[in-house]
Amino acid sequence: MxxxxxxxxxxxxxxxxxxxxxxxxxxxxxxxxxxxxxxxVMIDLLAEFRSVEFHGHHDYVTLRLGAENDPAAGVRGLPDEARTSFYSVVYYYQSFANLAVFGLLDETLLVTVLRTRILSVWEAIRPFVARERELRGPGGGNYLSSFEELARLAAQLPPDHVRERIAEIRRRRERGLT
Incomplete structure (x- = not known):
C-alpha cells in the first residue's frame, strides 16, 4: 500500500x-x-412552598375543604376562604403540571419531590373538580387536567421511590460512577 x-x-x-x-x-x-x-424552575417554584401562608392554604385544602364544603356548587361556588385556598394551592401544582406536560420540567423529578402532597391535594379536590367540569359544560372536561395527570403519575410512583433513588446514588458513588 x-x-x-x-x-x-x-x-x-x-x-x-x-x-x-x-x-x-x-x-x-x-x-x-x-x-x-x-x-x-424547581427552585423558583419551590420558593412559594417555603411560605407559611402557602402551608396554611395547603392544610385548609387537604384537611378542611371537603369537610366544610359541598362540592355540588363546584369550585366557583366555594365561599371566599375556601376558594382562596383552593386557587393558591391547586394552581401552584397546576403550574408544575403544565411545565411538565410541555417538557419544560422533568415530571419524574417533580413527582418524586412532591408526590405525597400532590396526591393529598388531588384527593381533596377531585369531587370539586369533577363537579366544576360538569358545570362548565362542553369543553369543561379539561379543567385542571394537567394536574389530574400529574396526580396519576404520582400515584404510579412507588412510595419508596425517594429512598430507592438515594440508595441508588449511594451505590453509584461507592462504585465511583458519579
Missing part, C-alpha cells in the same frame, strides 16, 4: 473520531443544560 493511501485512511479515521466525539459531547452538554433548566 502506498503512503498516500495510508495517510488518507489515517486522516479519515481521525476525522470520523473527531465527529463522533463532538456529537457525544454535544449530546451530553444538551442534557446537562436541560437539567440545569429543570433545577432553576
Amino acid at each position: 502506498d503512503s498516500s493511501v495510508v495517510f488518507n485512511i489515517v486522516t479519515t479515521a481521525i476525522a470520523v473520531v473527531a465527529v463522533v466525539t463532538s456529537v457525544v459531547f454535544s449530546a451530553r452538554q444538551t442534557r446537562t443544560a436541560k437539567h440545569a433548566n429543570h433545577i432553576s
